[in-house]
Amino acid sequence: MNMATTNLPAATPARARNLLVAVGFGIAGILMYFGGLFGVYLRERSQVRSSGGTWIPDKAHIELTPPGMIIWTLLISVAVMQWAVYSIKRDDRQHALLAVGTTLVMGAMVLVQHGWQLSQMNLIADEGPTTAATLIYTIVGSYMVAFVIGMIFVALMGFRALAGQYSSRQTDGIVAASLYWYSLVFVYFIIWIAVFIAK
Amino acid sequence: MLCADFLEFLLVSNSNKKRKTVTENQTETESNAADSASGPLEIDGLAGVFGTSDHKNIGRLYIFFGLSGGMLALILNILVRFERVNIGSVGVLDFGSSNQFFQTWSLSRTALLFFCVMPLLVGLATYLVPLQVGAPSLSFPRAAALAFWAWLIGILIHVVTVFADGGLGEPDPTSQFAQGMDPEATELSMLSIAMVVFALLLGTVCVIATIISQRPQGMSLFELPLFSWSILVAGGIWVLALPVWLSNLAISWVDFQGADALRYGDVENIWDQLSWLWSQPMIFAFAIPVLGIAGEVIPVSSGVPQRQYRIQQVAIGALGALSFGAFAQPFFNPDVANQAVFVAMGILVLLPIFAFFGGLANTSFRGNPSVSAHLILSVVGMLSLLVAATVSAFHVSGPAIGAIQEIDETWLDGLIMWLRDVQGTVIATAVMEHVLISAVIGIVSGIYYWAPKIFGYQLNRNVGVLSALTLFGGLVLSGGSNVINGILDEGDQVFHSSAYEGVWDSTAVEFFNIVGGIGSILLLVGVGVVALDITISVFLEKGNQEDVNDPWGGHTLEWSTESPPPIGNFSEAPVVDNERPLLFPAATGGDEQ
Numbered sequence: 001m002n003m004a005t006t007n008l009p010a011a012t013p014a015r016a017r018n019l020l021v022a023v024g025f026g027i028a029g030i031l032m033y034f035g036g037l038f039g040v041y042l043r044e045r046s047q048v049r050s051s052g053g054t055w056i057p058d059k060a061h062i063e064l065t066p067p068g069m070i071i072w073t074l075l076i077s078v079a080v081m082q083w084a085v086y087s088i089k090r091d092d093r094q095h096a097l098l099a100v101g102t103t104l105v106m107g108a109m110v111l112v113q114h115g116w117q118l119s120q121m122n123l124i125a126d127e128g129p130t131t132a133a134t135l136i137y138t139i140v141g142s143y144m145v146a147f148v149i150g151m152i153f154v155a156l157m158g159f160r161a162l163a164g165q166y167s168s169r170q171t172d173g174i175v176a177a178s179l180y181w182y183s184l185v186f187v188y189f190i191i192w193i194a195v196f197i198a199k
Numbered sequence: 200m201l202c203a204d205f206l207e208f209l210l211v212s213n214s215n216k217k218r219k220t221v222t223e224n225q226t227e228t229e230s231n232a233a234d235s236a237s238g239p240l241e242i243d244g245l246a247g248v249f250g251t252s253d254h255k256n257i258g259r260l261y262i263f264f265g266l267s268g269g270m271l272a273l274i275l276n277i278l279v280r281f282e283r284v285n286i287g288s289v290g291v292l293d294f295g296s297s298n299q300f301f302q303t304w305s306l307s308r309t310a311l312l313f314f315c316v317m318p319l320l321v322g323l324a325t326y327l328v329p330l331q332v333g334a335p336s337l338s339f340p341r342a343a344a345l346a347f348w349a350w351l352i353g354i355l356i357h358v359v360t361v362f363a364d365g366g367l368g369e370p371d372p373t374s375q376f377a378q379g380m381d382p383e384a385t386e387l388s389m390l391s392i393a394m395v396v397f398a399l400l401l402g403t404v405c406v407i408a409t410i411i412s413q414r415p416q417g418m419s420l421f422e423l424p425l426f427s428w429s430i431l432v433a434g435g436i437w438v439l440a441l442p443v444w445l446s447n448l449a450i451s452w453v454d455f456q457g458a459d460a461l462r463y464g465d466v467e468n469i470w471d472q473l474s475w476l477w478s479q480p481m482i483f484a485f486a487i488p489v490l491g492i493a494g495e496v497i498p499v500s501s502g503v504p505q506r507q508y509r510i511q512q513v514a515i516g517a518l519g520a521l522s523f524g525a526f527a528q529p530f531f532n533p534d535v536a537n538q539a540v541f542v543a544m545g546i547l548v549l550l551p552i553f554a555f556f557g558g559l560a561n562t563s564f565r566g567n568p569s570v571s572a573h574l575i576l577s578v579v580g581m582l583s584l585l586v587a588a589t590v591s592a593f594h595v596s597g598p599a600i601g602a603i604q605e606i607d608e609t610w611l612d613g614l615i616m617w618l619r620d621v622q623g624t625v626i627a628t629a630v631m632e633h634v635l636i637s638a639v640i641g642i643v644s645g646i647y648y649w650a651p652k653i654f655g656y657q658l659n660r661n662v663g664v665l666s667a668l669t670l671f672g673g674l675v676l677s678g679g680s681n682v683i684n685g686i687l688d689e690g691d692q693v694f695h696s697s698a699y700e701g702v703w704d705s706t707a708v709e710f711f712n713i714v715g716g717i718g719s720i721l722l723l724v725g726v727g728v729v730a731l732d733i734t735i736s737v738f739l740e741k742g743n744q745e746d747v748n749d750p751w752g753g754h755t756l757e758w759s760t761e762s763p764p765p766i767g768n769f770s771e772a773p774v775v776d777n778e779r780p781l782l783f784p785a786a787t788g789g790d791e792q
Contacts, residue, residue, distance in 0.1 A: 021411045142449055
């Protein structure tokens, strides 16, 4: 058998990774968006506190249990989403779809917990609008919008996988969705620390 | 019906007209048209116009509406300049209320940036980048089409809401001339401008994803044509900076929703939170592609390859790094103008532009430049950008020279105080104007250079030269008068009566505002003649159609295919191994001659 490299067939051209590249730029944009919000939030909070003022209104109820549950839900969803990636890379479409579905259920749980928490915080009910309330609503509201987009993205990639578009030869859609999902978890981690823990 | 015919005429270029093909939905997975078993989908009429996802059609639409947006911006600019002619009394045009003056002023800025410069750049890139990198189509063509239509609808909503007493705030609501704002129109103005920016970002991501993932074999990022490289750098900066601007807008919008806006949504403060995008250093991010266009035009016009290609790429990258200004928000950091990073960026921005210009001059001196409209426009655009960077350095230099006072408190004290006073004057407007108009000049240069490829016709050389002269003359008068008025202490917030309180000589300021008004008219004429030339040469088919495939002896891949390119762009996937594949085909290894 002739093993000369000149007789070997030409290598398959590298696959264009459009989706991964575009999602990478999308993630960068989202991180900068929230970076801008956090920058304003932390600066304003610092100024109010350094002048002896109260940042969170006295009658507001920011409990740690709901955000704690949300962060744990999201951390578990990271593992589940990675399970989807692991499965699709091994042509295990059944488990990949199970993982995508489970991630979406967890996403719905996160949205419900967000909604419940926003309804309970009492940020403006008694003391009227405050700077803190404006910024917290902006951050959490923006996050929920980004999160819903993420759920749609994950669901869309799940449907594409169901239709057979993704397999071990082509995993970009699931990987891209997972990267976006991880970035959302990272953003919430910052919200959890900066807004809810540090108050 | 007439409208449909016109749009169809715009989209269906020369060679494609015969077969009435106005759209194809080639996906990113197809390597070229031959791979498509069923062939391109052919749809006529309005469905074809609104349904097109061909990057070439989308690019043409951006160019057409971008030029229209530029004319709107310059008309508003003329109104603002003539309103500034009378200081301390009712203006020449008498807008009727301080709201309307501010709405006109702010819309002239948003229009120049978001209706003209950015869409023209995104449009040129949408058309050319796939051709320059040898790709059969743009990445995510449907997303690119969505971005265009969202942008167009967004600007229409924004213009309507601004003139319906909306807009991005009212800086002086207690003024006797204020007439109040319509909250719903204001809210819609904020949302529509967010939609515009989001659409432009989406279009940008489609382009830069194409650059990164659709390059042919052998084309590394260092072998990218300079225009594509500049779009990659500029697009990267836009993707990083514009979301921060959107976050400012989101905070304002949320606060504006409340019964009593506290701070961010207060109509007095909305524009102040957003204005950093039109200030240095951020404004330079929108002129980065001027370097890329000049880097294509000048070597080709000189008939020689660009020398020190890597250094030119580094210069473009450095301009990108120095133009990232999302941190420089005076509303949240009032002392930013005195901080070292801001001052250093404002001064250092001169270096990459100067280095790039030097590299182009060095290249052209070694060749034999053939004078053409696009060459003159490119040189004028680069000169304008160089002047912009010089004015920027002058504008921010007070605190830098002030550092000398750390050594000797009395040395140059008067000069330093004077330079510090220059900050906050209309010199800031002059910097913005120089940068954005230099971008417009660069874009017009690109339109003249690539017109054979884009439209299938060469544009009129004499009209191009006339455009260069009027645009440059207009910029000298308009931008120069703002520099002089800045030195005379006319405040940057010209819609506010306090802007005129400290002027040294009101008569002189009024005189130079008349000069600036004449300059603004010249700028409008400069863009108008380009639109007229396109109308006559392309729509009325009076342009030169000879040798449109490669009339200039181009160096990059877009000149290797037909003009306008067929569906799929290339008959076979190109293979390159250097940045000038038409000068040095892959087999020669790219050795310089």
